[in-house]
Amino acid sequence: MRAYRFASFGLEHLRLEDRPRPEPRPGEIRVALRAVSLNYRDLMVVTGAYNPRLPLPATPLSDGAGMVSAVGEGVTDVAVGDRVVSHFVSGWIDGPYRAAYVNTTLGLPAAGLAAEEVVLPAAAVLPVPEGYDFAEAATLPIAALTAWNALVTEGHLEAGQTVLTLGTGGVSIFALQMAKALGARVAITSASDEKLARCRALGADATVNYREHPAWDRKVREWTGGDGVDVVVENGGIGTLATSLRATRAGGTVAMLGALTGLAGETNLAPLLMMRIRIAGILVGSRAAFAEMNAFLVRHRIRPVIGDRFPFERLTDALAHLQAQKHFGKIVVEHR
Numbered sequence: 001m002r003a004y005r006f007a008s009f010g011l012e013h014l015r016l017e018d019r020p021r022p023e024p025r026p027g028e029i030r031v032a033l034r035a036v037s038l039n040y041r042d043l044m045v046v047t048g049a050y051n052p053r054l055p056l057p058a059t060p061l062s063d064g065a066g067m068v069s070a071v072g073e074g075v076t077d078v079a080v081g082d083r084v085v086s087h088f089v090s091g092w093i094d095g096p097y098r099a100a101y102v103n104t105t106l107g108l109p110a111a112g113l114a115a116e117e118v119v120l121p122a123a124a125v126l127p128v129p130e131g132y133d134f135a136e137a138a139t140l141p142i143a144a145l146t147a148w149n150a151l152v153t154e155g156h157l158e159a160g161q162t163v164l165t166l167g168t169g170g171v172s173i174f175a176l177q178m179a180k181a182l183g184a185r186v187a188i189t190s191a192s193d194e195k196l197a198r199c200r201a202l203g204a205d206a207t208v209n210y211r212e213h214p215a216w217d218r219k220v221r222e223w224t225g226g227d228g229v230d231v232v233v234e235n236g237g238i239g240t241l242a243t244s245l246r247a248t249r250a251g252g253t254v255a256m257l258g259a260l261t262g263l264a265g266e267t268n269l270a271p272l273l274m275m276r277i278r279i280a281g282i283l284v285g286s287r288a289a290f291a292e293m294n295a296f297l298v299r300h301r302i303r304p305v306i307g308d309r310f311p312f313e314r315l316t317d318a319l320a321h322l323q324a325q326k327h328f329g330k331i332v333v334e335h336r
C-alpha cells in the first residue's frame, strides 16, 4: 500500500512511498481509506510549526473515512465491510477531558491518515452518518466536532442568540451551518467579499470583510444593537482575541480554538474582566459528542460544504491550496 511520509519539515518533502500493509493487533482495526479531509493542523504538522521535535519520517493527516478491511482479536463492535469515519482524539471516548488524551490524537502522535490503509484502535471510529458519502464523512472529525463543541458543549447556544465566527475555513462554515440549524443568528468574517456572498447564501445574517474593516468588532456590535454576540467561535488565535472579546456581550462566551495568527503574544484582557466574558479552551471533542453531533447533522439535513476535491496523488497540491487560503469550507482528498 502507498502512504505519504516526510523526512524533513516542509510541503516539498512529502513523498508518496510504498509501505508494508499494516496489520491490526488485538483491539485494533484496519481501514481502507476512501477519502481524507484537510485541516489547518495538517499544515502545521508538515511544516514543523506544530511540533519541531516530531520524530521523522512521519505520515500526516487526521481525518478520514473508509471501509474496515480487517479486525484484530477481541474486536466485536466493528466488522469487515463497515463504513466508518475516524475519531480525532482517539482516547477520549466520553466524560471529562483528561491530560493524557492529548497523546492520542490522530495524524500525530497517533497514526497519520495520508495513506491507502491505516490501523486504528477499534474505539477510534464511528459509523458514517446515514446518507453521507465517504467524502462528506471525512470532513467531520476535526472541523465539525470543533464547531459543535464551541457552539453547544461550551457555548450552550440557544435559539434566538447570536454567534460570531471568524473566516470561511472548515470550522467556521460548519459553525455557520450548525448555528443556523440551532435557530441562532450568525455573523461571519472573511478577507473576501466573494466568500462572504457564499456565506449569505448559506444563511449568514451579517457579513464583515476583516481586511476592509480592521475594527470588525464595531460592525458586529452594531449588528447586535450595541451589546455584542453571545458566542464567538475564535478561529484566529492571539492576533484576533482582543477584537473578538470586544465583539462579545457581557457574560458571553469566547470558544478559543484557533491558531491562524499564532498562539503566543500580547493581547488586551480588559473586556474579559469588565464584561465578565468566559473563555473556553477547545480541543475538538469526545467520541460521545461526535455521535451526538452526527445525529444532529442527519436530523437537520446538514451537508458539509466541500469547496475543493483533489485525487490522493495530489495531496501536496491540496495542502498548498489550503495554505494559500483560497478554499471555502473543507478540502477533501479522494482515493479512486
Ligand SMILES: NC(=O)c1ccc[n+]([C@@H]2O[C@H](COP(=O)([O-])OP(=O)(O)OC[C@H]3O[C@@H](n4cnc5c(N)ncnc54)[C@H](OP(=O)(O)O)[C@@H]3O)[C@@H](O)[C@H]2O)c1
Pocket: 038, 039, 040, 041, 142, 143, 146, 166, 167, 168, 169, 170, 171, 172, 189, 190, 191, 192, 195, 210, 235, 236, 239, 240, 256, 257, 258, 259, 260, 261, 282, 283, 284, 322, 325, 326, 327, 329
Ligand atoms: N482547538 C481545536 O480543537 C481546533 C480544531 C480545529 C481547528 N483549530 C484551529 O482553528 C483554526 C481554523 O481551522 P480550519 O481547519 O477551519 O482552518 P482553515 O480551513 O485553514 O481556514 C482558514 C481560514 O481562516 C480565515 N482566516 C485566516 N486568517 C484569519 C484572520 N486573521 N482572521 C479571521 N479569519 C482568518 C481565512 O478565511 P477567509 O479567506 O474567508 O478570510 C482562511 O481561509 C486553525 O487555527 C486551526 O488550527 C483548532
